[in-house]
Amino acid sequence: MKIGTVLRDLxxxxxxxxxxxxxxxxxxxxxxxxxxxxxDLAEWSxxxxxxxxxxxxxxxxxxxxxxxxSPTLVDAARxxxxxxxxxxxxxxxxxxxxxxxxxLRASSVLTDWEMIGQAAQAIVHEELLELATRCxxxxxxxxxxxxxxxxxxxxxxxxx
Amino acid sequence: xPTEDRISxxxxxxxxxxxxxxxxxxxxxxxxxxxxxxxVENWVxxxxxxxxxxxxxxxxxxxxxxxxxxxxxxxxxxxxRLGPKDLFGWQAIQSGDxxxxxLLRRHGELVECSWDEAMEALVRRTRxxxxxxxxxxxxxxTTGQLFLEEYYTLxxxxxxxxxxxxxxxxxxxxxxxxxxxxxxxxxxxxQPGSYTDVDHADVIALFGHNVAETQTVLWMRILDRLAGDDxxxxxxxxxxxxxxxxxxxxHLAPRPGTNVALMNALLxxxxxxxxxxxxxxxxxxVGYDDLEKTVGRYSPDVVSxxxxxxxxxxxxxGRLVGEATALLSTVLQGFxxxxxxxxxxxxxxxxxxxxxxxxxxxxxxLQMNGQPTAENTRECGADGDMAGFRxxxxxxxxxxxARVWNIEPAQIPHATPPTHAMQIMRYVEDGSIRLLxxxxxNPAVSMPxxxxxxxxxxxxxxxLVVQDIFLTETAQLADIVLPAAAxxxxxxxFTNVDRTVHLSEKAVxxxxxxxxxxxxxxxxxxxMDLRDKDGGPLVTWSTPEEAFDAWRECSRGRPCDYxxxxxxxxxxGSGVQWPCTEEAPDGTERLYDGGVFWAxxxxxxxxxxxxxxxxxxxxxxxxxxxxxxxxxIKAADYRPAHELPDEEHPLQxxxxxxxxxxxxxxxxxxxxxxxxxxxxVWVEVSIHDAAVHGLREGDLAEVxxxxxxxxxxxxxxxxxxxxxxxxxxxxxxxTEAGWRPGEHGRAANELTLTDWDPASxxxxxxxxxxxxxxxxxxxxxxxxxxxxxxxxxxxxxTTGADR
Numbered sequence: 023m024k025i026g027t028v029l030r031d032l033x034x035x036x037x038x039x040x041x042x043x044x045x046x047x048x049x050x051x052x053x054x055x056x057x058x059x060x061x062d063l064a065e066w067s068x069x070x071x072x073x074x075x076x077x078x079x080x081x082x083x084x085x086x087x088x089x090x091x092s093p094t095l096v097d098a099a100r101x102x103x104x105x106x107x108x109x110x111x112x113x114x115x116x117x118x119x120x121x122x123x124x125x126l127r128a129s130s131v132l133t134d135w136e137m138i139g140q141a142a143q144a145i146v147h148e149e150l151l152e153l154a155t156r157c158x159x160x161x162x163x164x165x166x167x168x169x170x171x172x173x174x175x176x177x178x179x180x181x182x
Numbered sequence: 183x184p185t186e187d188r189i190s191x192x193x194x195x196x197x198x199x200x201x202x203x204x205x206x207x208x209x210x211x212x213x214x215x216x217x218x219x220x221x222v223e224n225w226v227x228x229x230x231x232x233x234x235x236x237x238x239x240x241x242x243x244x245x246x247x248x249x250x251x252x253x254x255x256x257x258x259x260x261x262x263r264l265g266p267k268d269l270f271g272w273q274a275i276q277s278g279d280x281x282x283x284x285l286l287r288r289h290g291e292l293v294e295c296s297w298d299e300a301m302e303a304l305v306r307r308t309r310x311x312x313x314x315x316x317x318x319x320x321x322x323x324t325t326g327q328l329f330l331e332e333y334y335t336l337x338x339x340x341x342x343x344x345x346x347x348x349x350x351x352x353x354x355x356x357x358x359x360x361x362x363x364x365x366x367x368x369x370x371x372x373q374p375g376s377y378t379d380v381d382h383a384d385v386i387a388l389f390g391h392n393v394a395e396t397q398t399v400l401w402m403r404i405l406d407r408l409a410g411d412d413x414x415x416x417x418x419x420x421x422x423x424x425x426x427x428x429x430x431x432x433h434l435a436p437r438p439g440t441n442v443a444l445m446n447a448l449l450x451x452x453x454x455x456x457x458x459x460x461x462x463x464x465x466x467x468v469g470y471d472d473l474e475k476t477v478g479r480y481s482p483d484v485v486s487x488x489x490x491x492x493x494x495x496x497x498x499x500g501r502l503v504g505e506a507t508a509l510l511s512t513v514l515q516g517f518x519x520x521x522x523x524x525x526x527x528x529x530x531x532x533x534x535x536x537x538x539x540x541x542x543x544x545x546x547x548l549q550m551n552g553q554p555t556a557e558n559t560r561e562c563g564a565d566g567d568m569a570g571f572r573x574x575x576x577x578x579x580x581x582x583x584a585r586v587w588n589i590e591p592a593q594i595p596h597a598t599p600p601t602h603a604m605q606i607m608r609y610v611e612d613g614s615i616r617l618l619x620x621x622x623x624n625p626a627v628s629m630p631x632x633x634x635x636x637x638x639x640x641x642x643x644x645x646l647v648v649q650d651i652f653l654t655e656t657a658q659l660a661d662i663v664l665p666a667a668a669x670x671x672x673x674x675x676f677t678n679v680d681r682t683v684h685l686s687e688k689a690v691x692x693x694x695x696x697x698x699x700x701x702x703x704x705x706x707x708x709x710m711d712l713r714d715k716d717g718g719p720l721v722t723w724s725t726p727e728e729a730f731d732a733w734r735e736c737s738r739g740r741p742c743d744y745x746x747x748x749x750x751x752x753x754x755g756s757g758v759q760w761p762c763t764e765e766a767p768d769g770t771e772r773l774y775d776g777g778v779f780w781a782x783x784x785x786x787x788x789x790x791x792x793x794x795x796x797x798x799x800x801x802x803x804x805x806x807x808x809x810x811x812x813x814x815i816k817a818a819d820y821r822p823a824h825e826l827p828d829e830e831h832p833l834q835x836x837x838x839x840x841x842x843x844x845x846x847x848x849x850x851x852x853x854x855x856x857x858x859x860x861x862x863v864w865v866e867v868s869i870h871d872a873a874v875h876g877l878r879e880g881d882l883a884e885v886x887x888x889x890x891x892x893x894x895x896x897x898x899x900x901x902x903x904x905x906x907x908x909x910x911x912x913x914x915x916x917t918e919a920g921w922r923p924g925e926h927g928r929a930a931n932e933l934t935l936t937d938w939d940p941a942s943x944x945x946x947x948x949x950x951x952x953x954x955x956x957x958x959x960x961x962x963x964x965x966x967x968x969x970x971x972x973x974x975x976x977x978x979x980t981t982g983a984d985r
Contacts, residue, residue, distance in 0.1 A: 053608060054936045058824055111614040167795035174598040181318050182614040
C-alpha cells in the first residue's frame with residue numbers, strides 16, 4: 023500500500039502551496055485582489071494540511087497538522103519592498119510569474135488528490151474518497167483562479 | 183400641497199389602495215418662489231437623474247431658465263409623484279459656479295482655454311500613448327448619470343475605436359452586484375420584476391435596501407399599500423433603524439458582513455418547512471441539490487450566533503417568505519456594498535427560484551441600482567460589459583457586435599473580462615494606464631481609501647481628463663477639464679431600475695461653452711479620425727436621436743431589445759419597459775414569464791464566475807452544468823469578512839446615503855432646501871456604544887480606521903450596537919482645502935478599505951473595523967443628522983446616552 027507515501031507528499035505540497043500563496047500575497051500587497059485572494063486560498067490549503075494529517079495515521083503516517091510556516095526575516099524584508107515597488111508597471115510581470123508558480127503548485131497538488139481519489143475508490147475507503155473529492159475540487163478552484171488572473175494580467179503586464 | 187413641507191414630510195399624503203388595485207394618481211410639483219403656473223412658458227418632458235427610480239416629470243421653463251418641475255400623472259413609475267430630490271434638485275444646474283470653459287493645466291494651474299486647445303491636447307496625448315504603448319495605456323472611467331446615447335457612443339469609441347479593455351464606471355460602486363447576481367442566476371442581466379409587483383405582493387422583503395430614502399416614490403407606493411386593504415407584510419434586513427425597519431413585520435439587523443449566513447438560514451427554513459415548489463425547481467433550474475446540502479449547515483440556531491440575530495426572528499422571517507403567495511424582493515447596497523456581495527444577492531434570487539416565484543404579478547425580484555442611468559451603461563457596455571448584454575467570452579457574440587460596428591472582431595478587446603474600475607485604478611497606480619478620462623463622476627471622494635485614491639490621481643505621470651459640470655474634487659486634480667452640459671440642457675433617453683425607458687428633452691441652453699457629453703465623445707472620435715473597416719467614420723452619428731437609433735439596432739434581438747422604441751414613441755407618451763419590439767410594442771412588464779431564461783450556452787451574457795474566487799467559468803464547464811438554459815441555483819458558504827473588529831478598532835463602520843443628497847453632493851449640495859436639510863456629516867452610534875464611549879447627541883467625535891480619521895457630530899440612535907454609520911456624501915469642494923481634508927477628514931471614504939467582491943468587483947464599503955472617541959462636548963444642539971430619517975433616541979429612554 024503506497025497511499026501513505028502519497029499522502030506524505032501531498033501534505034508537503036499542500037503546505038508549500040499555502041506558504042507560496044502567503045508569500046505572493048505579501049509580495050504583492052499593493053495589488054489588493056492578489057493580496058486578499060492569495061490569503062483566502064492559503065487558508066484552504068492550510069485546512070487541507072490539517073485534514074491530511076488527521077487521515078494519515080490510518081495509512082501508517084504521522085504528519086504534523088500545523089507545520090511551521092512562520093515568515094522569516096527575509097519574508098518581512100520582501101514585504102517592506104513590495105509596498106514601494108507597487109508603483110512600477112514592472113511589478114505586474116513579477117506578479118504574473120509568481121502566479122504561474124501558484125498555478126503550477128496547485129496543478130501538482132490537484133494531480134496528487136486525483137491519485138488519492140482513485141486509490142480510495144480502489145480500496146473502497148469512503149472517508150478518504152470524500153476528503154479527496156472535496157479537496158480536489160477546492161484545489162481546482164485555486165488553480166483556476168491563478169490561471170484566470172494570469173490571463174487577465176498578461177494582457178497588461180506583457181504589453182506595457 | 184405646499185411643497186416646502188416635502189423636506190420634512192418626505193413621502194407626502196397617503197393615497198391608500200388595496201391589493202391588486204390601481205395605485206392612485208397624485209401630482210406633485212414645485213415652482214420657484216414667486217412663479218405662478220400660468221407664467222410657465224414651456225413644460226419639457228423629462229425624468230429624474232438624482233436616483234434610480236425613474237420618476238417622470240416635466241420641467242417648467244420661463245425666460246430660458248428652469249423654474250420648477252411637475253410630476254407626469256400618466257407615467258407608470260410615479261403616477262405623478264415626486265421625491266424631495268426631484269422637487270428641489272434641479273436648481274443646482276443653474277448654480278453660478280458651473281464650469282463654462284475648458285481648462286488646461288499650465289505651470290501647475292488650471293487655466294481657461296478654447297475647446298480646440300483642450301481637444302487637441304487630449305488627442306495629441308492619446309496618439310502619443312497609442313504609438314508608444316498601445317491601447318493598454320488608456321482608460322475610461324464614467325458614471326451612472328450620462329444618457330443612453332452617450333454611453334453607447336463612449337463604448338464604441340473606447341472598445342471599438344481606441345480598442346482599450348479599460349472601460350468602466352462608478353456603477354461599479356453601486357450596481358455591479360445587481361448585474362452580476364442576475365447573470366449568475368439567470369445567465370443574463372435584466373431586471374426580472376416590475377414596480378407593479380408592489381400592487382400584487384402579499385410579502386415584500388427588502389434586503390439591505392432602505393427604499394424610503396433611496397427611492398422615495400417606490401416607498402410611497404409601498405406605504406399606500408400598507409395604508410390600504412389587505413396590506414402586505416414587510417421583511418426588512420438592515421442594521422439601521424430605517425423607516426423601512428420601523429414599518430416592518432419582521433426586522434432583522436445582522437452584524438455587518440454576515441448576509442450570506444442569514445440568507446442561507448432563510449433558505450434553510452424554506453426547505454425545512456416544505457415550502458419549495460419542487461416541480462417548478464425540477465423543470466426550470468439546475469443546482470438545487472448543492473444548495474440543499476449547503477444550507478443544511480445553516481440552521482437558525484447556528485446562524486443566530488454568526489449574525490447576532492435571535493433565532494426566533496430568523497424563523498419568523500423564514501415563515502414569512504415561505505408562506506408568501508406573491509413575494510416581491512428588493513436588494514440594494516446593504517448587500518451589494520458588503521462582504522460576499524454577489525453570493526448574498528444570488529441567495530435572494532435562489533429564494534424566488536425555490537418558491538417558483540418569478541415572472542408573475544407580485545412575484546418579482548428587483549436587484550436595484552443606485553444611479554439614474556446605471557441600467558444604460560450596463561446595456562450599452564460602458565461599464566465593463568459588452569454592448570447589448572453580449573458575452574465577451576462567446577466569439578459569436580463578439581463577431582455579432584463587430585458586424586454592428588462594422589469592424590473586425592479582433593479589434594474588440596475580448597481576451598479577458600473588461601477591466602473593472604478597481605483594477606483600472608490599480609493600473610493607474612502602477613503607471614501602466616497613463617491617460618484616464620473620467621466623465622461625470624468624482625472618484626476622489628466616492629472611491630474607497632481616499633488617501634490612496636488621491637495619491638493615485640495626483641501622480642505627475644498620469645494624464646487626467648475630467649469631464650463634468652462642476653469643478654469637483656477630482657476635476658481639481660485634472661490636466662484637462664471639459665465642461666459638460668447637464669441634464670435639462672441636452673436630450674437623451676435613460677432607463678430606470680424596472681427597465682422603464684424615458685426621454686429627457688433639452689429645456690434650456692447649457693451655460694457658457696459647456697457641451698453635451700455626446701458632442702464631446704463624437705468630437706473626440708472625429709479628431710482621432712476613428713474609422714470602421716471600410717474606411718468610413720466609426721461613429722456615424724452626431725445627434726442624440728441618431729445615436730438612439732444606432733443603439734436600437736445594436737440591441738435588436740438581444741434581451742434588452744429597444745427595436746420597438748423611438749424618440750417619437752417616447753415623446754408625449756410616458757415610460758415604456760424594454761424589451762419593446764414589434765411583437766411587444768407596449769413593452770414587457772416582467773421577464774421570465776413561464777420560467778424561460780436567457781441562459782442557454784449560446785444566448786447567455788456570462789458563463790458565471792466562482793463566487794469566492796471570482797474566476798470566470800469556462801464555456802465547457804457551463805455547457806456541462808446548464809445545457810438547456812435553465813436558471814442556475816448557486817450555493818455559497820459564509821466566510822468571515824477580511825477586516826474584523828479587534829481591541830484597537832472594536833466597532834464596524836458602514837457608510838450610506840441620506841434621502842436629501844446624491845453621491846458627492848455636487849448637485850444636491852447646491853440646491854438650498856436639500857443642503858439645509860442635511861448640511862454636514864454626522865455619525866450614528868447606538869445607545870449602547872454611546873454609553874461605552876461616553877458620547878452624547880451633538881458631541882464631536884473622531885471615527886478612526888487603519889486608513890484614516892473623520893470628525894463628525896454624534897447622532898445617538900437605534901442603530902445596531904457595534905455598528906457605526908457615516909453618510910458618504912460629504913467631500914471637500916465646499917471647504918477651504920478644496921479637494922482634500924484640511925486638518926481632519928470629512929469624507930467617509932477616508933476610512934473605507936480597498937477590497938472588493940470577487941465576482942462583481944464591487945468595493946466593500948460596509949465592513950471596516952473602526953474606533954470612536956469623543957473629541958469635545960457638544961453645545962447642546964443636535965447633530966446635523968436629518969430628523970425625518972435618522973431620528974435621535976427620545977431623551978429619557980436612553981439609559982446609556984442620557985448621563
